[in-house]
Amino acid sequence: MTVNSSLAQGTTTSGASSAPVLKLIWIIWVILLAAGLYGVVQRLTHGHLPAGYGSYVPWGLWIGLYFLGVGISGGAFLIGAVGYILGLPGFSRGSDLRTAIVLSIAALIPAFIGVGLDLGRTGRLLSILLSPSFTSMMAFNAWMYNVFLVIAAVSWILSFRNGSVWLKPLLVLGSFMSVLFPSQSGVFFEAVRTNDFWNSPILSVLFLASAVALGGAALLLVRTLIGPGSASQQALSDNDQALGTLRTVTVTGILIYLVFEFAEFSIAFWNPGEHSPNVSFLLFGNYWDVFWLLHLTAGAAIPIVLLLASSRTGWAVAALLVTAGFGAARMSVLVPGQIAGQIPGLQQAFQDPRLVYSYHPTSMEYLVGCFMLAVGMAIFYVGLRLSTTFGSGSQERA
């Protein structure tokens, strides 16, 4: 795949909808939406009965996807905003900033859908905002996300105005929050002080590093697909530099994640403690394929090789793999942390399919995941179209 200018036009104007890649994306989107809607209908009609989680492993795939979306959102905004503020080539135009903001919002809203459907009483979702308890990281995060959404939306609007004195300060605040809320995703688990596997401050670093890598990868994918948005030599050159920056950021984020992950696990093996059973389960137990194949091989090693190569098609593939790989990484934090009960024999004490220390996502959970992805793609597409529509009348920044 090369940078496809016609596709870029295709996604932003109505003239090139016949572009093959765009057609493929449309087909994928329709399939995702149809399958996803079936899953959502299942969830709404059967409640949580078709889901695989239970009382001993209470969180499953949707929570993993929720934290994946949060990571993409924070990372995309952070990179886009910092690049814009610093005037980095390929990031300094209003349209570049808007792409990052739209991507950030498009990743965050499906995350809300996932966590909303995961709730036992979805109808009470707004209680988190209306009567929050800020002793809970969940309530704190919920408020952070919503305040961030407002900041992102206002920044998007201000980006159409030349010389707005509020845009950069808002971007600084948004960047600050983009660092905070992915880190707080780690704190969400760390705050469970009675769980040795989660109660480690390194999770914040892991989640932040992965957010940067995810944001870089998502922006890289988008930029590879939609191109520079202009055929001018300057735009092409800036886009090439931006792609280089994003590759560097993505690879750096992955490497930092791996280093800290190794540091965390090495403690468990050099000095085995309470959480070594969780680590053993992840590395050598039933979850070995998620960790070694999906997270490490497909999500880290192969993308790094592809990103260091010069093929733009390879970069797009790498970006997709990084996203999927960090999805597996999220599950590698989520599931092992719930898999080892602390009271011996508890599972056998009262036997029930919902009272087991194992978890496998069911078809309904995967289908709802498809729905989340379809919604994210739709929001991104509509946001990009709106950016183009409103942006065509405003003068772009130099």
Place this chain on the structure above:
Amino acid sequence: MSDKKSPLDRREFLLAGGLVGAGVAVAVGAVVKDRLPSAPVDPTGEATVRKLKVLQKVKPQDNEDPLVRMQRELVRAMAKPVEKRHWIMVIDIRKCVGCNACTIACIAENKLPPGIVCRPVTTQELGQYPNIQIRFMPRPCMHCDNPSCVPVCPVKATWKRPDGVVVVDYDKCIGCRYCLNACPYGARTSDFGRYYASDVAGGSGTGADRPVYGPESPWEHLPNNEYAKNWDRKDNGSPVGNARKCHFCLHRLEVGQLPACVTTCIGRATYFGDSNDPDSLVVQLVTKHNVQTLFPHWGNKPQCFYVV
């Protein structure tokens, strides 16, 4: 943007600093406010005093059944305002025979649906033949004095009452299951809206969860009396979707009855009472040297004690 200029001019810099500073101040203020001790949401004082007439005509006797003694102490405790009582449970695992009567009594008393269990009894095999032992350990909610499940609740739907009982407000709980993960004892379970009645009898049930599919029977909608309210779970109403847990049968205490698990213990291995009453049986038991709590290293200060 010009490459020669600073990324932010002075005005933008000040605005950015102000926004970030204000944001941090608001966030810190919100967290600190919720961390500060606040007045209990439960009623306290004279309104909570119960003049119960249970056992009025039964005189205390030497060697009376511990249940009678605990019942008498319960009446005495209920005569005090709620904040003057502190309920604890003591389980003598040397006496527990693993009959699971307490488990079943809890299910029957609270009409618990499939997958909800507030008092399972674990079985552990210790040692090697011929020096082998089986140990049964009932595991109710520990009603910790420093519960890890309470602060993680994002909507203040769970808290510790003035009498020490950790409760859940089914009308507030959003079912996020954060508390389930925060409890190291696995003492909270989620009500996934399941029912015992099923179409298994029709021969259609297969797979792990299939037996609970199908229309529920009318008897499964008879209301229980948890927290002294009627919960019938009709139309997937609460507590379907909520976190559920042992509440020391608060609705029974209000009328002078001991928790169901205590009264059904055939080995008299479960004791319940007011730890603020120095003459109570539970105080006599917990002040002995052979009493332990489960996982004290977490700092939860569990209020369920095991005699070993």
